[in-house]
Amino acid sequence: MPQHLRRVAKQPSVQRLPAYLRLIKELRDLGEEAVSTTYLAELLDLQPIIVRKDLSVTGIVGRPRIGYDVGELVAAIETYLGWDQVRDAILVGVGHLGTALLGYHGLDDYRLRVRAAFDTNPALAGQSVHNCPVYPWDTAPSFVSAHGIQLAILTVPASAAQAVADTLAAAGIRAFWNFSPVKLHLPPSVVAHQEDLTAGLGVLSLKLRLLLASEPGE
């Protein structure tokens, strides 16, 4: 991956933008026209200065004592993240995690449209999971090239992930959202984001340890 893309991926601010977007859209749906830094900071457990810094990457600045224009801010975050247009995707691996993701409303909110899911289990082919059709895995490459799909969600076992990614990259996939616990080796023309379901457990365990340590012993 090019160096400037690596740097982007490490920015915690980018990882927080979806949470801001969700909050701000809720305000918009309630008819609010402006939102203050303080309000966002409070709800997201952040310092106000961090909120201002995070949102500044989108190019929008707030006005003193008024805050941000809700409509402008939604548009700016969506444009920055490339969520201003619907993006088609496929999902590979219709196990429990894949099924959970297909039912996750967050994907619609972010204009990700999962057009089809694929699995090697013949019993799943022809089924529909959360309104998404499931097809045999060996038809995935032709589906990807026929529909010009660029993004794939991988919820396959670790042992299968690299082979699946190689096949899909050859068929035209440019971005992998990888939930398999294995780091993918990909050509420079393809990007990936590795999910780690246990990263949050580290934070929580540490908080619990510090909490218990701060209490008087019995």
Place this chain on the structure above:
Amino acid sequence: MPQHLRRVAKQPSVQRLPAYLRLIKELRDLGEEAVSTTYLAELLDLQPIIVRKDLSVTGIVGRPRIGYDVGELVAAIETYLGWDQVRDAILVGVGHLGTALLGYHGLDDYRLRVRAAFDTNPALAGQSVHNCPVYPWDTAPSFVSAHGIQLAILTVPASAAQAVADTLAAAGIRAFWNFSPVKLHLPPSVVAHQEDLTAGLGVLSLKLRLLLASEPGE
């Protein structure tokens, strides 16, 4: 939550510690005795200086041209995160995401032992999911207090999350690993970590947008 715990939660370094631990344990299992900063940086797509900074929170420093002692580093990270002893937990909400988590081997690796799962669906009670027994939700409070459980994984629908958390906190739960897309309001004596399954999608979408923008048009 006390201020010093809030600050901890925002540290990206803490969020990366589980990934370091996984890699270093793999090396240990292969019989390696030392690991270099450069090696860890390469595999995790980070700058070497970030690796040194991340690992310094555990109190361990590497030696020039040798690197870190693998055994010491495993012990230091585990102690720092409070993973040096087995921690009992329960899981509430045995839908697809809950089932996927119960089958996730990462939990064992981090000494989290899910003793029981709970669900309001009577058809699930008495079943065993990935070797974890499932009981009726209304028996959860007595299980928590009888076994002194401190950590709960929440994979319930958003509409149920706050009520479930209130009930469990009253029964003695001190830490919530919350996969429901809702921010919990909890007393100061309880900590939580909110998972956001879509945070990674923002990073990936931005990478894909920058990748495509860096290519010559057709």
